[in-house]
Amino acid sequence: MTDSTTTRTISNLQNKIDQGDVVILTAREICDRVRAGDIIEMSNIDVVTTATSALMSGTYAVLSFKVAQPDIFKKAKRVWINSVPAQVGPCPNERIGLLDLIILGTQKSTTDPRYGGGDLFRELVLGKKVDVKIETDEGKILTATTTLKQIPHAMLHASRNAFKNYLAFVNPGKSEVSTIFHSDMMKGDYEEMTFCGCGELNPLENDPELKTIGIGTRVLINGALGYVTGAGTRSSAEKPNLTGIADMHQMNPELMGGFTTGHGPDVITTWAVAIPVLDKQMLTHILKTDDQIPLTVVDVRTRQPIDEITYGHVWDRTNDAVTFNGDACQKCDLCRVESICPVGAIHKGFEKGMQVNPSKCFHCGLCVSKCQGEAFGAKLGIIKLKNHRVPITLRQSNRVAALKAAEDLKQQLKNGQFKLTEPVGKIIFPE
Ligand code: SF4
Ligand code: SF4
Structure with missing residues (x-):
């Protein structure tokens, strides 16, 4: 705990952390104490x-990776990853078989209106193999696959976050x-x-x-x-x-x-x-x-x-979290939430009606009003x-x-x- 009479600086608080003499709370924990009626002084909290x-929406990725041996193509004119169009550049990378790309999180796939840059970023981070399609400046189409491990430069940038x-x-x-x-x-x-x-x-x-x-x-x-x-x-x-x-x-x-x-x-x-x-x-x-x-x-x-x-x-x-009760699923002929879930977290399970992927669920709550049964709760x-x-x-x-x-x-x-x-x-x- 920091002495309340000491002038605090970021570096002396880091020193306190290094010595294990510090109070760190999440914003939720400190607000819960306020709600419980606790009086919080400077001496009660450090970080x-x-x-x-x-x-x-202002999230985009800059990827740079090799897709071909040198001289297979001179320049990439257009590139798609999992059918999501990428902006080629800013570096042209002539003849060395390297792609430099900017991909917007809001960019829509050319084949699936519900798949976009944000989905692609997640699949890359999950380690999934992705398809790369290149149209060269000579009009040739080349294809390749890659994974995040094979992409040495993969930085996520935020322009408005x-x-x-x-x-x-x-x-x-x-x-x-x-x-x-x-x-x-x-x-x-x-x-x-x-x-x-x-x-x-x-x-x-x-x-x-x-x-x-x-x-x-x-x-x-x-x-x-x-x-x-x-x-x-x-x-x-x-x-x-x-x-x-x-x-x-x-x-x-x-x-x-x-x-x-x-x-x-x-x-x-x-x-x-x-x-x-x-x-x-x-x-x-x-x-x-x-x-x-x-x-x-x-x-x-x-x-x-x-x-x-x-x-x-x-x-x-x-409720922060939306819960799913598979037993309450009525196995409707057409599940209204499967098609509307904004992150695609709902899919058909074996015999038991619909299932939810908890690691994908965003807890947005839309399924609560759309479900024809009472399978979702919040x-x-x-x-x-x-x-x-x-x-x-x-x-x-x-x-x-x-x-x-x-x-x-x-x-x-x-x-x-x-x-x-x-x-x-x-x-x-x-x-
Ligand atoms: S709408 Fe609800 S009850 Fe019907 S199949 Fe989908 S999850 Fe089950
Ligand atoms: S809470 Fe939102 S993200 Fe989660 S299953 Fe329901 S609709 Fe999908």
């Missing part, structure tokens, strides 16, 4: 581990709409709500003044050691987000993947960030629980605000909005994964596998 797991929470969405119109904020058509007349954001667990919510998060801050991205590189695109002081980078070879497939929205494939990414508690001002942010963190409800068609609620409305007294919450009682039907953030990421980071800090770092530069978000 908080925070996390967020959500659809993060880990937003300081986000928004909730309703459709006040009469007609249903197709949107990236739903995986089915979104019903009108306030019939349902979707939202994104991990509330009190979110890294930027816990260090909004960026006293410890900066350029060069060490983080975990999908469980792999990574670094913050700056302010994300569309950042503002009010709604900031981060850019970052991490090596795909070290990633955990359970914290990443694809997610199909009404507009096609999107990508799931998980960040975990350790926040050293340097002063009382930081502690006031860390002690904020979901019910003190605003969540703006907007019209999904226009993004105009409709109401202000809090993350307490969507996460308190609801309290997702009902929000009162302008004389409507609006049920939440889909969550685009996964607190089960975020909690796992925050807990993993806590353990890595404790056992010395992960070290706190001083940022090498300040991040300034535009006003």
Whole structure:
């Protein structure tokens, strides 16, 4: 435990960790203590581990690997991996049989509208073999297969990740709409709500003044050691987000993947960030629980605000996890959830009806309202909005994964596998 009279710095907190004399709690643990009525002082906490797991569209991979002997082709003009189109370059790599590629997490496969870059990233991290198709500048088609092990450079980049929470969405119109904020058509007349954001667990919510998060801050991205590189695109002081980078070879497939929205494939990414508690001002942010963190409800068609609620409305007294009871599956002729599950976690089992792949499930909750039986269970919450009682039907953030990421980071800090770092530069978000 740190003496409350000592000026805290990131390096003296790391020294404390090295000596085993430190209090590290996840953001969930410290908020649970607040909810239980505990008074938390500086002397009660040294480091908080925070996390967020959500659809993060600004995630892309840079891959560089050999596919052929030199001089088999001069230049690749177009490339697809598992039918997902890649951007060739930035390096042309003439005649050496090497591909340099950028693949967007939101890029749709040319053969399967429900498969995209995010699904490909997960399959690579799982160690699966992937198909590579190359169209050369001379019009020849070459094919190859590869695995992540055979791709020496595979870095995941974030251009807009880990937003300081986000928004909730309703459709006040009469007609249903197709949107990236739903995986089915979104019903009108306030019939349902979707939202994104991990509330009190979110890294930027816990260090909004960026006293410890900066350029060069060490983080975990999908469980792999990574670094913050700056302010994300569309950042503002009010709604900031981060850019970052991490090596795909070290990633955990359970914290990443694809997610199909009404507009096609999107990508799931998980960040975990350790926040050293340097002063009382930081502690006031860390002690904020979901019910003190605003969540703006907007019209999904226009993004105009409709109401202000809090993350307490969507996460308190609801279940983080969605459960599946195979015995309650009615073995319908046409399973409505198999085709709608945004991550493809539901499939037919032998004789026993449907089955769920728990390592793939994002706990979005969509199956709860779509299942014709009662095979899926979770309290997702009902929000009162302008004389409507609006049920939440889909969550685009996964607190089960975020909690796992925050807990993993806590353990890595404790056992010395992960070290706190001083940022090498300040991040300034535009006003
Ligand atoms: S809709 Fe529900 S009850 Fe019917 S087959 Fe699918 S999981 Fe089973
Ligand atoms: S909660 Fe249901 S719909 Fe959502 S990912 Fe899991 S199984 Fe699929």
